[in-house]
Amino acid sequence: MPVDTGTSRWFLREPSPESGIRLFCLPYSGCGATMYRKWPRFLGDIEVCPVQFPGRENRFREEPYGTYEALADDLVEALLPHLDRPFALFGHCGSALPGYETAVRLAERGYPAPDRLFVSSQVAPHTGPQGRFLEMSDAELAEEVRTLIVQLGGAPRPDLVELSLDILRADVEANKRYHPAAPVRLVCPITALGWNQDVEVDHRLMASWSDCGETEFRVLDGAHYRFMDAPDELLDVFARDLGRPVNAY
Template sequence: MSASRWFLREPSAEGAVRLFCLPYSGCGASMYRGWPRFVGDMEVVPVQLPGRENRFREPSYPTYEKLADDLADVLLPYLDRPFGLFGHCGSALPGYETAVRLHERGGPLPARLFVSSQIAPHKGPHGRFLQMSDAELTDEVRTLIVELGGTPRPDLVDLSLEVLRGDVEANKRYRPAEPVRLPVPITALGWDEDTEVDHRLMDGWAECGETTFRLLHGPHYRFMEAPDDLLDAFVADLAG
């Protein structure tokens, strides 16, 4: 499959390290437009998923497992240097599954898996979105669009609702009985003002691999601002 549509921009040959960032539930890769492209010698590489933004005509992935199957193939040509995977909330789970696929296939492994505001895969599914009606999710979509600096126009809300509903259904279907323990270090990032996912619920990640727990300051959506303490965690843990 063509890799170009999976990125808003082709990964550069200049970065010594790549951090592949999966978009938050209901969002596309442009949610990372406010992030720096480079942090030192680490390149931030937003990943564009099917069914959203410039790929809105494509069907969304039905399961995290299916997404990971494709993503492990697409990323392979770009894993020629140290790299990390990052996902926040729902997108942390396909990030983990992608690391599992690379491990199972004997491919290059991430130097670090970063999971933010998400409980371990075998402890879920978890979150208030899972029980919401479309009307309730619509309210969340409007809030999310504003958080991203946009205007919640009706057409944009309707399109984003469809994406968010698909992501929520994929989350509901994801119920691994036991975690695959990865030979990959994990950084579990919690947020001290997060009312969506209490950081104290993230301890199960220790069963998925050697895990470093970091508590950052701010609410659930603060990661969108690329705060310095988050960027510092990426650099420090990838270097480690």
């Protein structure tokens, strides 16, 4: 039986002691950690570690976070016991920004730094907030929730839509509140991922990530939700940018 480190609520499964490097994957707006269920657990020796935020799925009784800064404050402490080997952070759209804030907090507290921060389909922190979700009504957001639930392979039952809408609204409000005047430049490199069919965030709007640290830009084939299918092109980026053999999984 795995040892309870006191951080287990942040993970659907405890990170494995067999991994060579851990990729902590933060959930998309309105979603929980199960959104990564199509991803393999291991890419060679890279372990995919989906992170569970408060207020969703098995943590639905907890209050959702109010700001990305508050979320990062708690998340770095939850991650700390698992930073005993190389690691990286991944966030798509609304979760890219708390991913960045988490990297900032790790540096501020003198904790281990990520080998790399992967940000997908999101503008740099000091150039936002940006995106059509910010101006949507609850009815419009509910329709997006239904689409997302179907995309994840579920049935959009009214109770599930209502619960997910509450989470999505909280995420959208946190995004609205987040507008740092100037970015903190990270010590770790950044990979900024855009998608050539993305109508939510045009990849050409992501150039300012270079203000946040040494940044490599990559444009992948697909639309906004393509990442959830774990396309080989995305998995190859993780392996290549983390110095692992490509397609060794």
